[in-house]
Amino acid sequence: MTQHTTQPRIVILGGGYAGVSAAVRLGGTSANVVLVNKHSYHHLTTLLHQPAVGRRGYTDLSVGLREVLPSCVDLVRGRVMAITPEQKSVTVKTRQGEKQLTYDYLVLALGWEAEFYQIPGLREHALTLEDLNTSRLTKDRIEEALIAFDENPEQGWRRSIVIGGGGLSGVELAGELADSRQKFATAFDLKPEDISIHLVDGAPGLLHGLDPWLSQETTAYLTARGVQVHSGTRISQVKDRAVVFENGNTLEAGTVIWTGGVRANRLVERAGFAGNRQGRAEVDAFLRSKAYPEVFIIGDCALVNDAQGNPLPPTAQLAVQQGVWTARNLRRVIKGKALQPYKAVTRGIVLSIGRRYALGVVNGYRISGVPAGMLKDAIAYKYLFSIGGPLLTLKKWWSWAAYASAMRRS
Numbered sequence: 001m002t003q004h005t006t007q008p009r010i011v012i013l014g015g016g017y018a019g020v021s022a023a024v025r026l027g028g029t030s031a032n033v034v035l036v037n038k039h040s041y042h043h044l045t046t047l048l049h050q051p052a053v054g055r056r057g058y059t060d061l062s063v064g065l066r067e068v069l070p071s072c073v074d075l076v077r078g079r080v081m082a083i084t085p086e087q088k089s090v091t092v093k094t095r096q097g098e099k100q101l102t103y104d105y106l107v108l109a110l111g112w113e114a115e116f117y118q119i120p121g122l123r124e125h126a127l128t129l130e131d132l133n134t135s136r137l138t139k140d141r142i143e144e145a146l147i148a149f150d151e152n153p154e155q156g157w158r159r160s161i162v163i164g165g166g167g168l169s170g171v172e173l174a175g176e177l178a179d180s181r182q183k184f185a186t187a188f189d190l191k192p193e194d195i196s197i198h199l200v201d202g203a204p205g206l207l208h209g210l211d212p213w214l215s216q217e218t219t220a221y222l223t224a225r226g227v228q229v230h231s232g233t234r235i236s237q238v239k240d241r242a243v244v245f246e247n248g249n250t251l252e253a254g255t256v257i258w259t260g261g262v263r264a265n266r267l268v269e270r271a272g273f274a275g276n277r278q279g280r281a282e283v284d285a286f287l288r289s290k291a292y293p294e295v296f297i298i299g300d301c302a303l304v305n306d307a308q309g310n311p312l313p314p315t316a317q318l319a320v321q322q323g324v325w326t327a328r329n330l331r332r333v334i335k336g337k338a339l340q341p342y343k344a345v346t347r348g349i350v351l352s353i354g355r356r357y358a359l360g361v362v363n364g365y366r367i368s369g370v371p372a373g374m375l376k377d378a379i380a381y382k383y384l385f386s387i388g389g390p391l392l393t394l395k396k397w398w399s400w401a402a403y404a405s406a407m408r409r410s
């Protein structure tokens with residue numbers, strides 16, 4: 001590795017967990033750093049199920065990028081349209097028109113998008129939880145359906161909410177919905193039992209691939225709170241007012257929310273970096289593209305294996321780690337030092353099932369109830385602290401507490 005004599009240009013694509021974690025750690029280097037993101041804010045994806053039922057405000061989940069980026073990092077607000085690694089260039093559509101950004105090093109952190117598996121009607125009729133806007137649309141759709149049911153009680157399908165996908169986001173959303181059922185019922189002059197919540201998953205149990213204890217506890221908790229869990233049930237079609245299963249059964253649905261499939265941002269594949277079936281790109285030990293070593297690919301776009309060679313699941317936890325690691329390696333590159341290989345550290349998982357219950361497996365220990373809930377909150381605050389220091393953490397703590405207290409009073 002030779003030291004750069006001119007200012008290297010680093011372009012980071014994506015202001016999510018991975019991209020922001022890298023960008024905030026590149027201040028004070030001799031590099032010229034640019035972050036490109038669709039929005040002027042970073043949104044906390046892991047909490048998107050909460051504004052979808054009104055537990056938090058939308059703005060509570062956004063962090064202004066300028067608020068956390070070092071002053072020497074330029075922000076380009078725009079949509080990445082194409083990446084051309086042969087020419088080391090990126091095409092970005094901004095409000096001022098199309099721009100070509102060239103780079104010496106690229107950090108590709110464009111995250112994930114929903115995968116619809118070509119299930120007929122799914123893309124057309126189902127909502128997804130991808131960003132603040134889709135979270136808002138979900139709440140709007142649920143409310144519209146319930147208002148319409150109140151006015152037209154013969155239109156029974158409107159009171160039924162179906163979540164397709166019993167992974168992390170599906171069960172967290174089901175838990176929030178179960179907790180909000182009373183609030184929705186009061187708001188639209190219905191009985192709580194008028195609103196039915198279904199969680200459908202093709203795997204034999206919820207949270208497939210995680211500790212079976214999590215699956216059992218989650219299923220028991222959701223069932224006790226009135227969520228109808230349909231495990232081992234694959235959706236074969238989604239219609240205007242119903243979901244059709246592979247076994248031929250049909251379930252009426254006024255609102256369908258799809259959390260059952262994610263894949264890497266399609267731009268990864270289009271740029272020629274594709275790796276596995278979910279479009280996640282294969283990377284070397286330093287998280288770089290094997291064909292283009294000046295391109296670092298991190299977060300949900302990257303296919304990273306554990307020590308046994310099994311692909312690690314796409315999580316915010318790993319996206320943050322990879323962002324931090326890549327910033328460290330880029331600092332080494334700038335100084336002409338050798339890169340250090342990335343080692344994933346997976347500490348476990350904590351999930352909240354509604355506002356009253358959380359559970360998880362951390363460092364091999366199973367936790368549930370109040371300690372798990374506190375840990376879940378601590379993880380969110382620790383992350384905010386890591387990108388925005390005490391000021392951002394206090395600001396969010398204050399606004400989250402104020403929103404929760406306003407909700408309790410309403």
Ligand SMILES: Cc1cc2nc3c(=O)[nH]c(=O)nc-3n(C[C@H](O)[C@H](O)[C@H](O)COP(=O)(O)OP(=O)(O)OC[C@H]3O[C@@H](n4cnc5c(N)ncnc54)[C@H](O)[C@@H]3O)c2cc1C
Nearest residue numbers: 014015016017018038079080111169299300315316317319
């Ligand atoms: C409801 C829900 C709950 C979850 N819960 C957990 C959890 O409890 N724990 C956990 O570890 N993980 C959880 N996850 C998964 C976690 O959110 C993802 O793994 C994580 O967001 C990946 O981070 P990332 O930086 O790779 O991508 P993202 O956070 O998705 O960031 C990608 C960024 O790129 C931007 N972008 C995308 N396309 C373009 C474009 N064309 N041009 C410009 N910008 C673009 C996006 O706006 C976004 O800012 C959850 C996910 C969901 C949906």
